[in-house]
Amino acid sequence: MNTTTFLDAKGLACPMPIVRAKKAMKDMQTGEVLEIHTTDKGSVSDLTAWAASGNHEIKEQQQESDVFKFWIQKG
Template sequence: MMEATKVLDAKGLACPMPIVRTKKAMEELNSGDVLEIHATDKGSKSDLTAWVKSGGHTMLKEAEEGDVFKFWIQKA
């Protein structure tokens, strides 16, 4: 299990907030750091996958726990 440098709670937030918060959180991290995101927006999987790809970051892991989608993103 990778160590997250930071955890972003985006639960309950609707589009476009999860991605806006993710961008802000990533700005505070260094290259190689891992951001863990918890979201409930059903679009967050597609949104974050596309955003990570565009920014050149790496999606290390995704998980679903009940209604909560979890993502671990490593900053490029």
């Protein structure tokens, strides 16, 4: 996965992971990929719903111990 922008949102509580992700996406081009790492459990369903609502596509999703990793392609 070719990451264009990396966002470290570990330790951030809701709503900050999404607020930051949205801001990061603003500066990206369609088709580029945002890699985001979070630790807030609620961010998993929120990022999924947010991506769907903004027509972005989650290309990959992983969990490594307490860290959730997402690769989201801008739509």
